[in-house]
Amino acid sequence: xxxxxxEYEKYKLNNGLEVILHRNNYHPLVSVNVWYKAGSANExxxxxxxxxxxxxxxxxxxxxxxxxxxxxxxxxxxxxxNGSTSFDRTNYYEKVPANFLELILWLESDRMCxxxxxxxQEKLNNQIDVVRNERLERYDNQPYGLAWETILNNIYPAGxxxxxxxxxxxxxxxxxxxxxxxxxxxxxxxxxNACLTIAGNFDWDNAKTLVDKYFSDxxxxxxxxxxxFPPVKLKKEKVITKKENVQLERLYLAWPTEKxxxxxxxxxxxxxxxxxxTKNARLYKSLVYDREIAQxxxxxxxxxxxxxxxxxxxxxxxxxxxxxxxxxxxxxxDNISSNGxxxxxxxxSKNGIKSSFIYSMQHIDSLADQLNYYNFYLGEPNSFNYDxxxxxxxxxxxxxxxxxKYFKSSHIELHIAPINGEAENQ
Amino acid sequence: MKLDRSQKPTASVELSxxxxxxxxxxxxxALDVIFVKRSNLPTLRLNLIVNGGSKTxxxxxxxxxxxxxxxxxxxADDYNGLELMDEFDMLGSNFNVGCNNDGIYIGLRTLTENIxxxxxxxxxxVTKPHFDEISFxxxxxxxxxxxIQLRDDVEEIASSVFxxxxxxxxxxxxxPLVGYENDINNVTLNDLKNYYNSYFIPNNSALMVVGNIExxxxxxxxxxxxxxxxxxxxxxxxxxxxxxxxPGIFFIHKEDSVQSEIRIxxxxxxxxxxxxxxxxxxxxxxxxxxxxxxxxxxxxDKGYTYGASxxxxxxxxxxxxxxxxxxxxxNTANAxxxxxxxxxxxxxxxxxxxxxxxxxxxxxxxxxxxxTNRQITYHLTxxxxxxxxxxxxxxxxxxxxxVTIDEVNKxxxxxxxxxxxxxxxxxxxxxxxxxxxxxxxxxxxxxxxVGKEIRVF
Numbered sequence: 090x091x092x093x094x095x096e097y098e099k100y101k102l103n104n105g106l107e108v109i110l111h112r113n114n115y116h117p118l119v120s121v122n123v124w125y126k127a128g129s130a131n132e133x134x135x136x137x138x139x140x141x142x143x144x145x146x147x148x149x150x151x152x153x154x155x156x157x158x159x160x161x162x163x164x165x166x167x168x169x170x171n172g173s174t175s176f177d178r179t180n181y182y183e184k185v186p187a188n189f190l191e192l193i194l195w196l197e198s199d200r201m202c203x204x205x206x207x208x209x210q211e212k213l214n215n216q217i218d219v220v221r222n223e224r225l226e227r228y229d230n231q232p233y234g235l236a237w238e239t240i241l242n243n244i245y246p247a248g249x250x251x252x253x254x255x256x257x258x259x260x261x262x263x264x265x266x267x268x269x270x271x272x273x274x275x276x277x278x279x280x281x282n283a284c285l286t287i288a289g290n291f292d293w294d295n296a297k298t299l300v301d302k303y304f305s306d307x308x309x310x311x312x313x314x315x316x317x318f319p320p321v322k323l324k325k326e327k328v329i330t331k332k333e334n335v336q337l338e339r340l341y342l343a344w345p346t347e348k349x350x351x352x353x354x355x356x357x358x359x360x361x362x363x364x365x366x367t368k369n370a371r372l373y374k375s376l377v378y379d380r381e382i383a384q385x386x387x388x389x390x391x392x393x394x395x396x397x398x399x400x401x402x403x404x405x406x407x408x409x410x411x412x413x414x415x416x417x418x419x420x421x422x423d424n425i426s427s428n429g430x431x432x433x434x435x436x437x438s439k440n441g442i443k444s445s446f447i448y449s450m451q452h453i454d455s456l457a458d459q460l461n462y463y464n465f466y467l468g469e470p471n472s473f474n475y476d477x478x479x480x481x482x483x484x485x486x487x488x489x490x491x492x493x494k495y496f497k498s499s500h501i502e503l504h505i506a507p508i509n510g511e512a513e514n515q
Numbered sequence: 516m517k518l519d520r521s522q523k524p525t526a527s528v529e530l531s532x533x534x535x536x537x538x539x540x541x542x543x544x545a546l547d548v549i550f551v552k553r554s555n556l557p558t559l560r561l562n563l564i565v566n567g568g569s570k571t572x573x574x575x576x577x578x579x580x581x582x583x584x585x586x587x588x589x590x591a592d593d594y595n596g597l598e599l600m601d602e603f604d605m606l607g608s609n610f611n612v613g614c615n616n617d618g619i620y621i622g623l624r625t626l627t628e629n630i631x632x633x634x635x636x637x638x639x640x641v642t643k644p645h646f647d648e649i650s651f652x653x654x655x656x657x658x659x660x661x662x663i664q665l666r667d668d669v670e671e672i673a674s675s676v677f678x679x680x681x682x683x684x685x686x687x688x689x690x691p692l693v694g695y696e697n698d699i700n701n702v703t704l705n706d707l708k709n710y711y712n713s714y715f716i717p718n719n720s721a722l723m724v725v726g727n728i729e730x731x732x733x734x735x736x737x738x739x740x741x742x743x744x745x746x747x748x749x750x751x752x753x754x755x756x757x758x759x760x761x762p763g764i765f766f767i768h769k770e771d772s773v774q775s776e777i778r779i780x781x782x783x784x785x786x787x788x789x790x791x792x793x794x795x796x797x798x799x800x801x802x803x804x805x806x807x808x809x810x811x812x813x814x815x816d817k818g819y820t821y822g823a824s825x826x827x828x829x830x831x832x833x834x835x836x837x838x839x840x841x842x843x844x845x846n847t848a849n850a851x852x853x854x855x856x857x858x859x860x861x862x863x864x865x866x867x868x869x870x871x872x873x874x875x876x877x878x879x880x881x882x883x884x885x886x887t888n889r890q891i892t893y894h895l896t897x898x899x900x901x902x903x904x905x906x907x908x909x910x911x912x913x914x915x916x917x918v919t920i921d922e923v924n925k926x927x928x929x930x931x932x933x934x935x936x937x938x939x940x941x942x943x944x945x946x947x948x949x950x951x952x953x954x955x956x957x958x959x960x961x962x963x964x965v966g967k968e969i970r971v972f
Contacts, residue, residue: 092556092557115555116882116883116885116886117530117532117882118882118883118886152520153521153523156815157806157811157815160805160806161806161872164804164805164872165872165875165876165879166875166876167875167876167879167881167882167883168879168880168883169880169883184883186526186530186879186882186883187530188526188527188528188529189527189879190527191524191527192523192524192525192526195520195523195524198520199520203520214818215818216818217818218817218819219814219815219818219821220821221843222774222818222819222820222821222841222842222843223821225773225843226774226820226821227821229773229774230669230772230773230774230841232664232667232668302518303520306517306518334667334771335667336664336666336667337660337663337664367600367604368596368597368600368601368604369597369600369604374597378597378653381653381656381657384657384660384661404664406656406660407660407663433605436605437601437604437605440604440605440607441604441607443607444606444607444608444609444626445607447556447558447626448556448558448624450556451555451558451886451887452886452887453886
């Protein structure tokens with residue numbers, strides 16, 4: 090499709106920094122998006138969460154940018170900004186009126202090369218407090234908030250970096266030192282380990298001149314070693330039962346599957362859609378709509394650079410047993426394995442995916458991030474049509490194959506039950 | 516040569532920004548349509564607002580409008596609920612229904628290649644909904660289970676009980692959208708049909724459309740697909756304010772909670788045009804963005820929280836101001852004291868440089884508020900809901916520029932009141948009670964999950 094075929098230019102500076110430019114002048118806005126190829130997968134045990142803490146430190150000012158001024162300069166210019174950390178990468182992004190492109194390149198380049206001179210113990214202590222609060226607020230104090238890390242702990246072998254959550258553990262947070270932060274910077278924040286994308290309203294020559302001005306004299310550091318891990322296999326089924334301060338029981342089923350962009354990754358996405366993506370999806374229709382034994386159900390493939398897993402989550406209606414939910418879910422997966430899916434189900438899922446690709450084209454900041462995403466996983470930023478074709482080419486046979494390949498092996502089960510065990514009487 | 520990085524770059528050339536052009540027209544059935552043409556992508560978004568919403572819920576039937584919103588797409592014309600959604604899904608169109616205190620909202624996002632079929636289905640939901648017994652029983656059970664689930668959600672508990680107390684427990688805006696268990700059990704299918712007959716009327720509604728279509732083509736299609744929807748005389752009671760003030764310190768016990776959810780605020784004045792802009796700039800300085808006083812103090816200076824913010828919450832007929840944050844439970848009293856300190860401080864006035872910053876960020880951010888069809892639809896809906904003047908978007912920037920520091924300081928004095936704060940905390944009471952006594956030795960009231968008094972300490 091034409092509108093999914095983005096014109097872009099990609100090149101590399103002498104210090105190894107990759108640059109991707111995509112011009113779109115519909116709005117007077119420009120988006121800058123930097124991916125560093127470092128996430129929680131690059132951490133070691135005992136220092137979990139350091140990649141994310143580091144992301145916070147990147148907003149604390151750099152040599153030429155006093156504390157709090159990174160935010161203030163961008164907001165004063167009418168811009169928005171944030172960053173995020175995942176298993177595989179950390180990104181930083183800004184969207185500003187097009188005439189402030191230089192301001193952003195100055196800020197991004199200053200922290201790429203001059204973060205350490207401004208680093209202080211006081212800033213670190215403050216941000217350790219902030220990320221500790223972030224963890225408490227977003228995980229510990231949320232209903233079922235620790236389920237994700239329980240799944241990770243159990244599905245990935247000890248030592249696999251996906252076996253801990255990106256936010257990290259509280260005890261590890263308390264142990265971060267300035268040295269840890271400096272090491273992380275020196276190991277992973279080299280221009281040669283990053284990709285800078287600029288998307289939106291700019292002038293080609295001017296943008297290249299500015300990129301050259303602010304980034305070309307940044308010194309390159311050693312490239313980190315490539316990580317690699319053997320495929321994840323569970324030796325046997327695991328059932329984990331937890332009592333928590335919640336009202337309703339919830340079931341999690343997880344299977345190790347495959348990495349992002351591996352052959353069945355897209356079939357697994359479509360399978361998730363067919364199971365729970367719409368009101369007519371199989372599990373939603375049977376468990377939530379027709380039989381009312383679940384309040385909600387979600388099924389999806391999570392895939393990263395080094396591994397992936399498929400997750401099904403269902404919350405039981407009061408007084409419904411999780412074993413019943415489990416039986417029904419496994420029966421449906423067997424059913425797909427034996428009888429396949431309908432053409433209508435495939436078509437529905439593909440249409441939804443296709444239109445979501447088109448709808449997503451209106452956000453210049455998500456386009457910039459998506460260019461970086463494709464560049465990171467595929468080495469080719471303009472992969473929208475390729476990505477869509479992975480879904481369009483998926484056949485009924487592919488769905489059956491991926492079910493047979495991954496869902497006949499051992500899985501993890503997590504049962505979360507209310508502490509007092511009497512949800513229905515509340 | 517190493518670059519000298521010490522100088523902050525300034526803006527290059529002046530930018531020009533052209534606001535999207537609005538077109539207003541009425542359909543043959545008197546439905547107001549507000550349309551913005553955008554031709555960059557082959558997509559279209561529609562949003563119908565039907566005035567009413569949960570503020571019309573009768574006493575003992577709180578939750579009616581929300582249940583109505585859950586039911587309206589459970590079957591229409593020739594399709595049952597599942598078939599209907601399947602038709603939308605097969606087109607790759609997204610259809611959704613929402614509800615708030617002031618209205619029911621029906622939204623559609625479609626590719627232009629499927630405009631006809633998508634609008635046809637959308638119109639069926641609006642004009643020929645089923646309201647059958649089986650779906651009603653199922654959706655009712657769903658919302659009752661949802662009520663049980665909500666007891667786990669500390670943010671939701673804090674926000675909904677805060678609104679209940681701050682808006683005086685008896686105002687039509689005081690009650691949670693989702694309602695109460697007994698009330699929901701009282702709602703009958705007939706109530707929903709009556710709601711439909713009273714409120715789902717073209718002359719009580721407006722349709723926002725943004726996307727890739729010509730105005731005349733749109734008008735023709737809408738007139739055709741909404742041809743069975745007829746105007747009627749409106750027989751709707753006018754909102755009567757019943758706001759009351761219950762300042763004080765309240766808490767809700769949540770066993771073993773590691774954080775406390777804090778809400779602090781009071782009733783505010785309605786969104787009137789002359790005063791809106793100073794208030795907006797005031798809040799930008801106080802707690803409306805990352806670099807605001809409250810967040811910098813509680814997060815970047817004290818490290819009590821992941822984030823803290825303040826806002827004026829405007830409904831169509833009333834408003835309240837609040838600060839909200841979540842902090843590690845041992846910092847509850849510290850955080851409350853700092854928030855009150857900031858509220859007192861802002862009453863002493865803002866600085867010229869703070870005002871410059873607030874204006875600059877608001878003015879320069881304006882173009883990015885019109886980037887997506889969704890944003891534009893949202894702005895059009897807001898403008899309609901608050902009955903803002905026709906030239907609102909065109910005059911917006913000038914009205915911001917014209918605000919003086921005296922006006923901002925006056926609005927701080929008029930709209931921030933530390934002598935009548937409602938302070939509500941959700942957390943573990945063992946750790947909360949001593950801290951709340953530290954904040955204020957007066958009485959502390961424990962509330963249950965729906966805001967009813969349990970006891971006074």
